[in-house]
Amino acid sequence: MKFVKLLGASLLVSTMLAAGAANAKTLVYCSEGSPENFTPAMNTTGTSLDAARPVYNKLVQFDPGTTTVKPALAESYEISADGMTITFHLRKGVKFHSGVNGFTPTRDLTAEDVIWSFNRQWKPDHPYAKVSGGAYDYFNDMGMPDSLVSIEKGADDLTVVMKLKEPNAPIMANLAMDFATIHSAEYADYLLKKGTPEQFDQMPVGTGSFSFVDYQKDAVIRYKAFEGWAGKPKVDDLVYAITPDPTARYAKMKANECQVMIAPNPADLEAMGKDADINLMSQAGLNIGYLSMNVTKPPFDKVEVRQAIAMAIDRDAILKEVYQGAGQKAKNPIPPTIWSYDDATVDWEYNPEKAKELLKKNGVETLETDLWWMPVQRPYNPNAKRMAEMMQADLAKVGLNAKLVSYEWGEYRKRLQAGEHQLGLLGWTGDNGDPDNFFFLAGCDKDGKPAGQNLSKWCDATFNADMMKARALTNQDERAAIYKEMQKIHHDQLPWLNIAHSTVFEPVRKEVSGYKISPLGAHEFQDVDIKE
Amino acid sequence: MATDTAIVTRPAAPPGPLLSFWRSFRENRSAVLGLAVVIFIILVALLAPVLAPHDPLEQFKGATKLPPFWLDGSDPRFWLGTDAVGRDMLSRLMYGARISLFIGLSVMSVSMVVGITLGLAAAWFSGIIDVIIIRIMDLIMAIPSLVLAILIIAMIGPSLTNTIIAVTIVYLPRYVRLVRASALAELTKDYVTAAKVAGVRPFRLMASTVLPNCLAPLIVQSALGVSDAILEAAGLGFLGLGAQPPTPEWGAMLADTRDLMQSHPWVMAFPGLAILMTVLAINLMGDGLRDALDPRLKRS
């Protein structure tokens, strides 16, 4: 009897499974590479952050497709009048994924999980501080150790109180970044007892819309839908097909083997635009590609020489041949999608004759110089080598003989930061949509010494004073007024030549709906649906 | 009548080694074809400044990614079209021949000199010196050649000179082993022993007796060495580790066009064809050399 029942039950289950399989909606995303691990706090690459994002949530998050911060695991929060205490009220009944790596959660999200997640990055004596190498780059880079006083449980299990050393306007934007992801403290304990804490970073358990299924290096990551606090996602299965070659990604998309893909090859955009099966989405990227002119190396200490360079380089041609149209010529150091962008700025025109005159006036007729290009493709510069070759030809026309220099990527950046170059290509991708996240690149510290990111080693007293002032203000209009002033200074002084803000293109299959390109370069799928 | 012709030719002096070599080389038609192509490429390389229609570095604005003359949209100024920044493909290919041949010949001559020295030293001194040299060569051969070359370049930085250094090191063992083996075989022969007993100095003995006797395989090896070096260097250029921009190196030209593969396929056709044609011609010639110099030699 029992046997018959069992048989019947299993038959039922298998038919259900089969039916489920037939109707299951699978969304395949062609990603670029393998994640280093699944703990966002330890990673800096978009590839790794993207891979962890479906699984996790933060206290606050960016509204998909924007840089607006909205509540997530924290239902609401209050900032005290002095701006130094933030109280978060967590949502009730937030469930963690169950069944991943044999772990079944016994409780919902509490303040303990939040405190655990921040302390791992902050306190060296945290049991997980050293697990998996323990380098928490973003936490340090965003200045958290310097600005935090304490993170503690508040009045009840669902209240977290964060105390700061001084008011900090961009902190909510910072907390929406991936390093501020909230993990399960219970899962961490479970693995510690099992003696395999490093699995914490390989088999993630979170509160996100998708729970982790499995990962095969260089091949595929699988997730399945999870009905959590934010409701059930529209697709049943989410798959990341790791496909490093953009041509291969395109081929897969054409064959409907993936429905969303990252980073198309600029040369293929035209064909994609014409493809009826593909919806080529685009958005202005939150980035800037620039040419740093080292003001400590004569003759680039003279502002007129820097202006001459700006006029000697044909940026329109660069936009056409390097960005292949997928970019916008930059006239300000911040992208136009950021508030406080000054559209009134008048860009430097391409005028080699005038450039030559200006150089001559400053005693430069011919000059041996260098031009550094980075060895990697970046969102703000799809082909630095090609760009450098074009600039070299432009500079030659005004008498500047630029030698092309490049190093391995880490070495390259280190040497640029040390100011070894005269002219050097680099850029920046915004982290959180705050203007300060761009202006600090040209900033100096209180003693008037250029900060590490300031490649041109340019220190302007007014510019820096303005930047400090804006940081302490909370009123956005007041801040915007100051930032406009700073853009003016940057334009006239030209510590770097703004080249372009690249446009981010993301082809999706026409069956896909609800997908939004994130200006921050994130790929998010909780609201995405596909037609059968 | 046959005897008559034989009589007519007889008065000519017996053919010298060069002439007899040429006669047997000439028999191999494909080898002669290879030689002709090699000469053609050498001429193009030497005369590139005269022959090339444009400066290989000049960028023609608004004339980028033009197709070759037989396709629609081509420009009569640029026979083989232009690259991604508007440089003339034909001119770049011609100047590229200079670079590839220069790499090939440099690698070959340096490895010849070093290889002969080390090989002869190993054979003559034997004992510990022999062991050390042979072990070092084993070491080099144990690492996959391209990985070793990349590692060396990562260490000393990418440039044309460093490409030559890296490829030379990678290919050195072949020469050393070849010379050592031939020299060892030669050293056991009676005439060498006799010369030794007679007190001929080692250096002279090597230069005058041993070396000439292993010359034939060396010449064949060196021809192949040139083509292999060109291939290896192009591979490095393709990975971005060879000659640096804007040098028109064929491998690097190929790598530059990878993003245009789908949309402008012809841009990647020419540099690859140039590499293939050059290497093939040298190899054809090398086969002919081998057959003419030493029919017993086999190529692996």
Added chain:
Amino acid sequence: MIKFFLKRLALTIPTFFALMFVTFMMIRLVPGDPIEVRRGERGISPERLAQLRHEMGLDQPVLKQFWDYVWGILHGDFGTSIISRSPVLHEFFTLFPATLELTLCAMLLATLVGVPAGVFAAVRRGKFYDQALMGAALTGYSMPIFWWGLILILVMSNTLHLTPVSGRVDLIKYYYQPVTGFALIDSLLSGQKGAFGDALRHLILPTIVLGTVPLAVIARMTRSSMLEVLEEDYVRTARAKGLANWRVIGVHALRNALIPVITSIGLQVGTLLAGAVLTETIFSWPGVGKWLIESISRRDYPALQGGIMLISAAVILVNLLVDLTYGLINPRIRHGH
């Protein structure tokens, strides 16, 4: 024989040790830093860099680092990859089957096509087929394989849509966990319809690209070896006796002609592994070659070091085996005369 083998094996130990030392030093002379390279535009403060370097033991004297490394290897520990933070040995053995599978397929293709082509060319010496085949072989031998790979992708995948562009098996359609690491075997074991065919289709282009040069070498080798044997007295005698031509060629000549060919096939393994680096890069084939290249650009010292050691060990071992087989076969050949 066993004594001889052990002696030869012992001789490779100093080579191996020297290799370890040389690669270790070379890698440390490479400018760049595994920590810096991961940091992108953001950079890192000197204090934080010093702290991280200390944690990873990179601030120790190089000789001390080397000693620690050797000590680790003697205990079966090849270190931990800086990027993936998993043990190098584990990483290597996850990726090696992919390289081995590709290499074996390429070897198989080269042998199965190269030997018959060489025999055929030898029998038709000087005729049209001989010239055409040998011309093709020399072209194959001269092929820049990175270009050849791109051309094949362009024609076969992008234009004709016959083969996939990259990867090993479509893991989206076919879902299974690797058991052996060989896509062909795993796809069969998974029991999923079509998986094996898919794995096979993914292998076609990389196999052709990697197999081209060895195929050319083997065809040329077989031809010349065959020609030599055909000139031998016993073959002539056999032919003169009126034995059927194919019998002479197939049974007597080929058997003897193949011996040097087999040796050269063995020696091709090293060349193949070098070729695998480029092939894997072009086809995004998740093998050891691609991993090594990536490790160089990421300055992942432990992975690079371990990878080179293990690959070189494989090459040394294969060469040793080839030498031994040759030693086994050689006396017998002499007796045969």
